[in-house]
Amino acid sequence: MKCCTFLIIAVALLGSAECSKILLVFPFAAPSHYILGSTLAKGLAENGHNITMVSAFGERTPPQNLTYRDIVLTGFLEERKKRNMNLFKLEDLDPYSYTTFLLSMCLENTRKTFEHPNFQALINSDEEFDAVIVEVFFNEALYGLASHFNAPLILFSSTGPSLYIDMAIGNPSPPSYIPEIILKYSSDMTFWQRVMNWSFKVIAQLYYYYINLPAHNRIMKQHLPHIPDLSVINYNASIILLNSHESFSQPIPHVPNMIDIGGFHVTPVDHLPWDVKNFMDGAKDGVVYFSMGSAIKPTDMPEDKRDAIVKALGKIKQRVLWKWNEDNIIGKPDNVKLFKWLPQQDILAHPNTKLFITHGGLLSTIETLHHGVPILSFPIFGDQKANSARAEMDGYGITIPFPEITEKKLTAALKELLNKKKYRKNAKRRSKLMRDRPVQSLDLARYWVEYVIRHGGTPHLRVAGVDLPWYKYLLLDVILFVVLASVGSITTIYVVMRRLCRRQVAKKQTEKKQTEKKKKVKKN
Structure with a gap:
């Protein structure tokens, strides 16, 4: 009997030793986004972790006998319903107008998240977390929560890889065969589609760097003034969990801290009504x-x-x-x-x-x-x-x-x-x-979250590209040097050749004059 009691206590102590406090932030009031966030949160809770979930929803069926807490952004759902937007009309928007609309909407959603009293109570508390997981959806100001709570930052993408994710983690994204996510192209693009894809990515990057990030930085600094600038935090994610997989997504390059867990939300078959x-x-x-x-x-x-x-x-x-x-x-x-x-x-x-x-x-x-x-x-x-x-x-x-x-x-x-x-x-x-996978998607997600917590972050997975300014990453300074050097060399060669040609012409003209003069003298 004493032996059994000892084993029970030992197992309990071991479980508590492995239990971590994890904060998940999924503030966008869309059911599909919340399904993914809550599935991940409940999966981590089932592994014995202490979960705090920030969302516009409240979990109707929280895990039983597990530590799971909801911080609900009350009013977000009601406001979304009040807008009563006809989403069919979004089909008419061109990619640039749609991107501007989406970034503006998400910026406002991020501002309201920070201002919400329930969220304010969280960031002004003395709570500590072992990891902070934030959904990536044009809400970069929320990345600052990881620095605020002195915890590793884990990002989650509900839509798989995109231009903005690739920029944040230094992942290569050649526009020659990787179309941007909101364009209607496949990887097999025509010439003009590649032109459009390239131009869209260039304009989107400029907008992101010079308009979107500064706007989010102002929001973040207003509420978390003590943390580093977003120009640092934005590129400091330990890993990013991606709702993608090569079975249904385009195979693209992945840096080491990109983890595909697409399909993790699929549930076992249940009885139909x-x-x-x-x-x-x-x-x-x-x-x-x-x-x-x-x-x-x-x-x-x-x-x-x-x-x-x-x-x-x-x-x-x-x-x-x-x-x-x-x-x-x-x-x-x-x-x-x-x-x-x-x-x-x-x-x-x-x-x-x-x-x-x-x-x-x-x-x-x-x-x-x-x-x-x-x-x-x-x-x-x-x-x-x-x-x-x-x-x-x-x-x-x-x-x-x-x-x-x-x-x-x-x-x-x-x-x-x-x-x-x-x-x-x-x-x-x-x-x-x-x-056909060696590990189930949800188990893979749990492993990597726990891996980040065990090691206090993953700087060894971080590629050097995230430390380079965009013009260096794209080798624009090198390209400019090569272009200027080439133009300079060609110009120098042109000037030298022109001078040599002029001298040659002048020499021939002088010789011609001398010859004509000799002929004239001889004739006289």
Whole structure:
């Protein structure tokens, strides 16, 4: 009995010794972002860590018997709903206008996060943390929390690699084959697409360095005046966890502190609601699942696009599960069933699911590939266009730009995807690639967070490129030197040759005059 008691105490002491206090900051009021943050937070809590989660949401089902605390940014969700923005209109914005809009919105969100009383109570407390994890979403001022709490900084990207991440950690991002995330290009770009990609990256970098970072630095210094400048903190992340993987993302260069954990949020298959299950089980020709994600409000869709979709779906023999935010839709065909909410992952896992009609969001793309279901994509904004372009390139999907949706185009795309086996075959192949890993994604994330904590940071993984100013990193000073040296050399050679030619011409003219003079003398 004493031996058992001793073992229990020893195990408890060992567990407490390995327990760390971790702060996670996911302030953006978007369900898809929170799903990723809460999955990571709960996964770390399950490993015995003391978790503090800052978000616009509150965890409805916090881990039982674990140390998990929510700091809720109250009012953020209500404000987002009050704005009632029609996200379909974002499709009309060009990449520059969209980037400016997004950076401005995220800057304001960061300002309000710092000013929120619940957040103020946190930063003014005497709490200590062993690591600070911040979601990367144009909120660089929040990186200062790591210095404030004297803890290593861990970044998390909900959208995978991007230009701004590459700049922050010194990762190479050649514009020749790596399109920026909000452009609708795949890696196989035409000449003019490469021109556009290069010019966008240059302008975006200049805006980021000279407008965005200084604005965030002012916010950070206002609330955390004692910490270093953002020009230092922004490049000081120990690691960055990326919601990406080569099975569904473009293979690109990775510096050592970039960790791919894409797919970590995918959950085991659960039971479907009885009405959904009966509808799907009875579909002898299969089911088409249609959802535009958690952020887009389907009823904001223009009437002509809605009518085209309704008519095209009514022509297919498959049953359709449509996530729609109202009880009915004008002209609803008999094969379509509407639901305000659907368990997406469980539907995609059902053997009768033949096709997923989607907006091309990254989480939806990951989930559909995990279960090997092809997609028909109507991308609207953000990374959706790049994800959709990748799906077409990899052969498991077709994309119809939202403004180009017509009944005829949609009918043809549905016929192609539902009748040709190659799309499902390619989706199943990607599913095998996604599942074939030496370590599960969430376990990999937990390992690296604990690795950073064990070693108090990872300066040995940090590449030297982050210490270089942008003009040195891009070798612009070297290129300028070579250009000036070349121009100087060419100019020198030109001047010398010109002088030599002039002398030669002058010499010939002198000789000619002397010859003519001799001839004249001889004649006389």
